[in-house]
Amino acid sequence: YNQSGVTRPCYNCQIAVSDGLIVNADIFQNPGDTLTWQAFMxxxxxxxxxxxxxxxxxxxxxxxxxxxxxxxNGIELVQKYGNFGKKKDRRFQKRIYNVLNWKQTEEGFLICPEGRVLDQYEGDNISRTRGGNLHISQMYAEKGHCEGCPRRSQCFRFGKYRRVGKNVVMEELQGKVDENLGCEEGKGLCRQRSIQVEGAFGILKQDRGMTRFRRRGLKGVKMEFLLNCLGLNLYKYHLFWLKQRANNLMGKLN
Known part of the structure; x- marks a missing residue:
C-alpha cells in the first residue's frame, strides 16, 4: 500500500533481531505473516x-x-495469537456476548450472560488447515436451544440458536502461550521484541530511507533488502567497537 489509496504489488519483509543485530532476514510475497513463519525459521x-x-x-x-x-522442532510457544491482547482490554471485556468473556463451569462448559450452560454436545466441525493439520471444533449448545431467552436477539443473529465451538488442542496450545508470556520473563521478552525489531525497522525506514524498493522481481528485491540489513549490522558493529574501545581507554586511564 503506497498511501495513495491504490494498492500495488508489494513484499512482506521479515527480520529477526538479537542484541541489536539482524540475525535472519527474508522477503515473502504472502500478504499475511502467518504463512511466512515456517519458511523463515x-x-x-x-x-x-x-x-x-x-x-x-x-x-x-x-x-x-x-x-x-x-x-x-523444539521451539517454545512464545508467539501471540489473535485474541491474546483482547483478553486484557477493558473495552473488549465489556462485550458480554463474546464467548471469550463468558465464565466457565468446573467441567469447562461456557455460561452465557443469561446464566445458561452450553453443555449439549452437537457434533464436530472438522476441517484442515493450510498446512494439512486437522482442525476439530466440538460444537456445544444450551439444552433449551435458547428458547424464551430475553437476550436472544442481542446474543446472536444467525442460526436458530447459539452454538459455540471448542478446539481442545488449540486452547491447550494457547494456554501454554499465556503461561510463557504471562510470567515476568515472558513480559520482558515481549518488551525486547518491540524495542529491537521495531527499532531495526525504524532505522531502515527512517534513517536509511528504505521506504520502497528500487528493484523489481523477488530476486532483486531480496538482494536489495539483505544488503540494507547487512549495512545496518556493520553500522551497529562499528558502534559496538567504538564503545568497547572507549571503555578500554577509560580503564587504562583509571
Missing part, C-alpha cells in the same frame, strides 16, 4: 544448524500450524 536453521529457542513474535504468527511446527 527453516532459513535460520539452514544457516545456523539449529532453531531459535524463544523467538517472540506478535499475533500475526500464532496459528495451529505454526504452534505444531514449533513443538516438532
Amino acid at each position: 527453516d532459513r535460520y536453521h539452514d544457516y545456523t544448524g539449529k532453531y531459535p529457542c524463544r523467538p517472540v513474535a506478535d499475533a500475526g504468527y500464532g496459528s495451529l500450524d505454526n504452534y505444531l511446527y514449533n513443538l516438532k
Whole structure:
C-alpha cells in the first residue's frame, strides 16, 4: 500500500533481531505473516544448524500450524495469537456476548450472560488447515436451544440458536502461550521484541530511507533488502567497537 489509496504489488519483509543485530532476514510475497513463519525459521536453521529457542513474535504468527511446527522442532510457544491482547482490554471485556468473556463451569462448559450452560454436545466441525493439520471444533449448545431467552436477539443473529465451538488442542496450545508470556520473563521478552525489531525497522525506514524498493522481481528485491540489513549490522558493529574501545581507554586511564 503506497498511501495513495491504490494498492500495488508489494513484499512482506521479515527480520529477526538479537542484541541489536539482524540475525535472519527474508522477503515473502504472502500478504499475511502467518504463512511466512515456517519458511523463515527453516532459513535460520539452514544457516545456523539449529532453531531459535524463544523467538517472540506478535499475533500475526500464532496459528495451529505454526504452534505444531514449533513443538516438532523444539521451539517454545512464545508467539501471540489473535485474541491474546483482547483478553486484557477493558473495552473488549465489556462485550458480554463474546464467548471469550463468558465464565466457565468446573467441567469447562461456557455460561452465557443469561446464566445458561452450553453443555449439549452437537457434533464436530472438522476441517484442515493450510498446512494439512486437522482442525476439530466440538460444537456445544444450551439444552433449551435458547428458547424464551430475553437476550436472544442481542446474543446472536444467525442460526436458530447459539452454538459455540471448542478446539481442545488449540486452547491447550494457547494456554501454554499465556503461561510463557504471562510470567515476568515472558513480559520482558515481549518488551525486547518491540524495542529491537521495531527499532531495526525504524532505522531502515527512517534513517536509511528504505521506504520502497528500487528493484523489481523477488530476486532483486531480496538482494536489495539483505544488503540494507547487512549495512545496518556493520553500522551497529562499528558502534559496538567504538564503545568497547572507549571503555578500554577509560580503564587504562583509571
